[in-house]
Amino acid sequence: MADEYRFSFGPWNVHEGADPFGPVVRPTIGFGKKLKYYKQLGFDGVQFHDDDAVPDLDEKSDGEMEKTAREVRAMLDGEGLLAEFVAPRLWESPLGVDGGFTSNDPASRKWAVGRLKRTATIANILGAEFIVLWLAREGTYIRESKNALDAHRHLLDAINELLEFDKKMQIAIEPKPNEPMDHAYIPTIGHALALASQTVDPSRVGGLIETAHAILAGLDPSDEMAFALSMGKLWSVHLNDQNGLKFDEDKTFGAANLRGAYNQVRVLELGGYPQSGRFVGLDVKAMRTQPAELATGHLSNSRTIFLKLVEKVRTFPKDVESQCIANRDYEALELAVIEHLLGG
Ligand code: GLO
Ligand code: MG
Numbered sequence: 646m647a648d649e650y651r652f653s654f655g656p657w658n659v660h661e662g663a664d665p666f667g668p669v670v671r672p673t674i675g676f677g678k679k680l681k682y683y684k685q686l687g688f689d690g691v692q693f694h695d696d697d698a699v700p701d702l703d704e705k706s707d708g709e710m711e712k713t714a715r716e717v718r719a720m721l722d723g724e725g726l727l728a729e730f731v732a733p734r735l736w737e738s739p740l741g742v743d744g745g746f747t748s749n750d751p752a753s754r755k756w757a758v759g760r761l762k763r764t765a766t767i768a769n770i771l772g773a774e775f776i777v778l779w780l781a782r783e784g785t786y787i788r789e790s791k792n793a794l795d796a797h798r799h800l801l802d803a804i805n806e807l808l809e810f811d812k813k814m815q816i817a818i819e820p821k822p823n824e825p826m827d828h829a830y831i832p833t834i835g836h837a838l839a840l841a842s843q844t845v846d847p848s849r850v851g852g853l854i855e856t857a858h859a860i861l862a863g864l865d866p867s868d869e870m871a872f873a874l875s876m877g878k879l880w881s882v883h884l885n886d887q888n889g890l891k892f893d894e895d896k897t898f899g900a901a902n903l904r905g906a907y908n909q910v911r912v913l914e915l916g917g918y919p920q921s922g923r924f925v926g927l928d929v930k931a932m933r934t935q936p937a938e939l940a941t942g943h944l945s946n947s948r949t950i951f952l953k954l955v956e957k958v959r960t961f962p963k964d965v966e967s968q969c970i971a972n973r974d975y976e977a978l979e980l981a982v983i984e985h986l987l988g989g
Contacts, residue, residue: 650955652948653690653729653881653924654683656697659941662933671937676717680724686945690727690924694734695764698771702763703738703756710763714770721771728771729924730817730853730881733757733764736781736825744782746803747796747830758803765811775815775880776807777853784826796830797840805845815849817880821858824893833862834869838878855883855928856909857893867908874916883928884909884947895930898947899954907986910954925951961985 656679661669676697683691696702699713721728735745735757743749745757764776783800785791804816818840822832831837834852841850852873859866873879886896886906899906913919927947931940962981969978 649919650951651690651922651924652688652927652951653692654688654927654929654944655692655694657694658927658929658931658944660931662931662935662940664933667933670933671935671940677720680720680726682941682944683724683726686941687948688944689725690729690926691721692729692777692926693731693767693771693773695731695760695767696734696737698731698767702760703740707763707766711766711770714767718771728768728773729926730773730775730777731764731768731771732777732779732819733760735760741782743790744784744796744826746780746800747783747791749791754799754803758806761803761807762810765807765814768814769811775817775851777817777819777881778804779819779821780829780831781821782826783831784823784829786827788828793830800830801840801843804840804850808844808846808849815851815880817851817853819853819855819858819883820862821855821893822862824861833859833864834873834878838873838876841878851878851880853881853883853926854879856885856898856905857887857895857928858883860887861890861893863890865908866905867912870909871912871916874912874918879916879918879923881924881926882909882913883926884951885927885929895928897929897943897950898927899950903986904982906950907954907957907982910951911958914955914958957985 656676659674659679659682661671661673663669698717699705699710702710735741740753740756745753748754768776818831818837820831820833820837821829823829831840834854837852841847844850854869854873856866859869870879884898886898886901887894888901927944929943929947931943965981
């Protein structure tokens with residue numbers, strides 16, 4: 646079964662453990678060493694930010710950028726790993742302090758579109774078929790600071806510019822309702838796919854759904870995934886978990902809500918996700934308390950829990966399910982699900 650699903654994570658998921666209230670607690674691990682973890686932990690795909698692949702990107706010429714990207718590609722090939730996607734990391738630059746694409750400052754908007762194009766070039770060199778747009782600061786701290794209508798037009802223009810610049814590259818929008826902003830402009834997959842439908846090539850714009858982000862929007866992650874799957878638009882996932890409405894926790898998949906995790910796996914199975922060849926991506930954080938030598942358990946544990954839930958979905962008694970549905974006895978169906986998850 647492990648062969649049917651392919652898993653990915655980003656190098657930022659192995660991290661030093663800093664949070665807004667405290668400094669790093671673990672040593673930095675170099676990119677080369679992180680790459681060695683992938684196969685050991687059962688992963689085949691690497692998710693990238695543009696500057697994970699090419700550090701100090703804004704300071705590099707196109708030639709330098711391409712050279713570094715080619716070196717990273719050689720490292721991936723050497724490890725037998727694939728690049729899943731590349732995402733422009735606009736939110737750490739001073740130029741993106743109030744957003745990139747939706748900034749009020751035309752110079753910031755120009756820089757953001759330039760980074761998007763450079764991201765496509767890096768993605769092509771790494772062999773990634775799509776770009777992920779997590780629109781971190783494309784929103785507002787206070788409503789009155791931007792014209793939201795203009796912001797949506799700028800977002801659409803930026804995506805169109807990329808689609809015209811690179812006629813093959815695809816874009817998966819990763820919605821999130823808040824954090825770091827008070828409100829983000831693209832909070833749900835419904836918003837993302839509506840925006841996709843307005844672009845010059847809707848067939849090349851889809852979505853990536855993160856469990857925690859859907860929960861933060863007050864929605865059920867499995868329903869969000871099913872919505873995108875039903876349209877052929879679920880191009881990746883960021884599985885993790887979230888304990889209610891608070892900061893984005895990025896907990897181990899299934900750790901807060903096992904039944905919710907079961908239902909996410911269930912819709913992936915219903916939607917034929919493994920047959921699509923797409924990666925099951927994780928976006929999980931190690932607890933700050935983990936010692937350095939134990940700070941990858943969140944990744945392998947999420948994968949293990951996912952695979953156990955695949956087994957649970959596949960072994961759920963179909964006759965019980967259809968009988969309960971025929972009788973409209975959802976109390977019995979619920980008990981059957983819980984008993985199945987409890988192993989009894
Ligand atoms: C943060 C996001 C972030 C993105 C990543 C890829 O809340 O989930 O981790 O997934 O930057 O674009
Ligand atoms: Mg994410």
